[in-house]
Amino acid sequence: MKESTLNKIRSDFPALNQKINGRPLIYFDNAATTLKPEVVTDSIATYYNSINSNVHRGVHFLSQEATDAFENARISIQKFINASHSHEIIFTKGTTESINLIAYSFSKNFIKEGDEIIISVMEHHANIVPWQMVCEEKGAKLKIIPMDDAGNLIIEDFENLITEKTKIVSVSHISNVLGIVNPVKKIIEISHKYNIPVMVDGAQGIVHKKIDVAELDCDFYCFSGHKIYGPMGVGVLYGKEKWLEKMPPYQTGGEMIKNVTFKKTTFNELPFKFEAGTPNVGGVIGLQAALNYLSATGLDIIYDYEEELLKYAIEKLSLIDGLQSYGTASNKSGVISFLLDGIHQYDAGTILDKLGIAVRTGNHCAQPLIDSIGISGTIRASFAMYNTKDEIDKFAEAILTVQEMFG
Amino acid sequence: MKESTLNKIRSDFPALNQKINGRPLIYFDNAATTLKPEVVTDSIATYYNSINSNVHRGVHFLSQEATDAFENARISIQKFINASHSHEIIFTKGTTESINLIAYSFSKNFIKEGDEIIISVMEHHANIVPWQMVCEEKGAKLKIIPMDDAGNLIIEDFENLITEKTKIVSVSHISNVLGIVNPVKKIIEISHKYNIPVMVDGAQGIVHKKIDVAELDCDFYCFSGHKIYGPMGVGVLYGKEKWLEKMPPYQTGGEMIKNVTFKKTTFNELPFKFEAGTPNVGGVIGLQAALNYLSATGLDIIYDYEEELLKYAIEKLSLIDGLQSYGTASNKSGVISFLLDGIHQYDAGTILDKLGIAVRTGNHCAQPLIDSIGISGTIRASFAMYNTKDEIDKFAEAILTVQEMFG
Amino acid sequence: MTIEEIENQLVEEFGLFDDWMDKYNYLIEMGKSLPVIDEKLKTDRYLISGCQSKVWVSAEMKDGKVIFKADSDAIITKGVISLLIRVLSNQTPDDIINANLSFLDKIGLKEHLSPTRSNGLTSMIKQMKLYALAFKAKMSK
């Protein structure tokens, strides 16, 4: 990325322009939530301060404008991930809700006692617990794809897990702890051989990779707005029409119905069937602004730069004695996790914070993965397009300071 | 309200400052969603442009700030509705989700085959369909409190509906179609005599009445941020601790768990048990800003003025020939619904829109109520604190124009 | 007349009004003068549902041309319907299928055809084109 582009980007994110404990903020907690470019908050404010209205069914001008803006955002998102139809884009409040929706609605029609669901060992709790609930409710069984020491999912083991009782496979695109990019395309190919649908948890994938759901051929793809420079409280569930059509509604109420009598209620068509209640129009418009910002900046430029940054960070950290990295496989994106010998991650995180560096420590909502490695947590640094090599240099220095303090 | 106060309020809402079809906007669609004072969008922008962070479990400074801001907002809301504990305030994405949550979690532990659920004839679809789903799922029965011609719920009939199988009563505080303020306190008293919990759909109530859940003694109270001058995508479920403690979680994932292994997952305490995934921190902060704005303006001043406005509107409309009002009972707030003889509501709404007046027409997501009156919809005008008598005068004139055009 | 000729005619007619109220008054007139359709066609079978104003539409084939009949309970909707019928009725299936109906934009009534507008008109046009398609398929057998 050209330096001028990087500077331009940095100037678009007001939150970068602050000091923490007297030092310029170095924000390496992007996997938890990214900062927002000013166009996002501007677009939200503009929406509320002008066309602010509830959508659908309103005859008045503002309501029409709001509806058009909302439905245009749906089409933008459809194009951004290359879905076939805009009605395959369902708005939710985030990845967690998207997965809960699928777990509920898919299992209602397709999972019965004795059936099996496959996830991987490196899933976020959001892609574990909803399936555990389904298993408990239905008497189904959860099976786990293991990984090798470098963090690669073991594909042969996966194929062996599949039986005729396997009804769905749900895996993360990119691990939020290790940054490993999982071979989702391979997993989808294998699963489809057995006619098993695959849902991809794209909470981390959406921001670091070009997503083309047609090419991936995944059956479901989920992500959160707030992890791709958009606002909180809005998320997306992409689902193939053929599956969404066959799934019953999840939440019920206004918008998602066609006809209500006390005797019998009939439901609306896609996508509305899955969108009960007043949607988060402001949030959806903010998300659209974020995606537009990315497209305008140039996706390839961003992905290349992020790759460069990650490589640089990995190199830098590899020079530090007493630093143990996790997830060393080569296919990585956006995230590194490590520990310092003899130093608790909480201690390290606290001192890094004092030095103006925001990292996350702990189990990152992926406790089974952390347990399987046999540690109590990691220090996680996760990068975004506005981070710099200079910040990574400072980070490496700060780690040395931490080691000295606890040495 | 003093004119200077009213002018100040109007100047705080940027959306009022626009023309629709060449005329100054008269926004009478407040029951669908209110406009937002600038402090709301400002507070959202400030959050995203500075402390923007994911909450809970983060060691770094910004994450702490975000967590404190988020939990302070919870306490603000607790105080606003006078709940006993801040952990009785659950953040959702809106009223619809709040009701879905209760319907799911309450019924899971407390409703079995043959049990009965009581709602009223004037409920919004959001307070009908989730209960229909529960009834279908569990083999329970939905019973309906009827109303008289003026729109009063018939309390004697309600008491007769109660049996030992009645497990929960769910009614709206204020009807979104008729503006009738239901006798919820009376309904709660009666229900509690039989140890039946009551949930109040406060989507319309929250904005026109001082809500004191302790005094009301309701077991649950729900509302949406966007109908009380706050952002979309955030809502509240208040529940008494004793009920929330006994209800299983609804959505699952991060935040709401204590411990996850592939064998066994244990859940977090209240309120987190019911808040899966990254919450809408920006939305919650925007909602808090809205409530602070109301408190600073003075709740009593606002409620008195809204009453005055409504009375004025009712009087004005009563002078118009060929105008049929619905919900003529005396205890009304914020909303009027009517039809013009021989004129379809859609036609009237279209012309009013051309005249710069935003009203809503149709069944207002309360089809059973509309059916029970024997009409196909109404024209609904709903008021907020920034509306004026002058606007109501213009509205009355506009209605005459409509009558002339279709006469 | 061809579809295009009728469209031009309508654009001209509406060009006479420079204020919206006259335009709507004219539309209302047209709505009122739309031939009333047989009450027995006003059944669920011909109903376009899920809308604020009900719209019924039926079609039959006569001498290679499609004859539409339609109605609505809202008069403005009826007005727009009458325009659509003037343009599309008594045309060949092919011409109907290919019509782009840009005249509504030109006369400032495009808003009524927004797919998000719940007056049933968008669904009605879709339905009219579906009828044309069906007749075309039948003819070519």
Place this chain on the structure above:
Amino acid sequence: MTIEEIENQLVEEFGLFDDWMDKYNYLIEMGKSLPVIDEKLKTDRYLISGCQSKVWVSAEMKDGKVIFKADSDAIITKGVISLLIRVLSNQTPDDIINANLSFLDKIGLKEHLSPTRSNGLTSMIKQMKLYALAFKAKMSK
């Protein structure tokens, strides 16, 4: 010494440092010198759970005073624990229950006691006060 006296002493000690790094170095020293607790107390029974750093706390009654023992797997947390033990251990139940611990604020470590901070210290103080309450109840029987 009374709780207040010890608090003042700590405020004085920390007053010597004018930069955060010295303060944290001192805290780390204190953490390291916290008497190691019996490994057999490091069980779930004494664990304050749900936190990033584990905290164990136990208590016993001696001559009308409560003796606390505590530990953590994180050294900064241990440092703060050692301060809390210096202040609260060997005090009467009543004094413990009434302690407001404002010294942490004064020495610039208040952040560690934020209820939203998941280091377990807030829960630990709650637990210490609960122990004190329990002993008090036992005594008054």
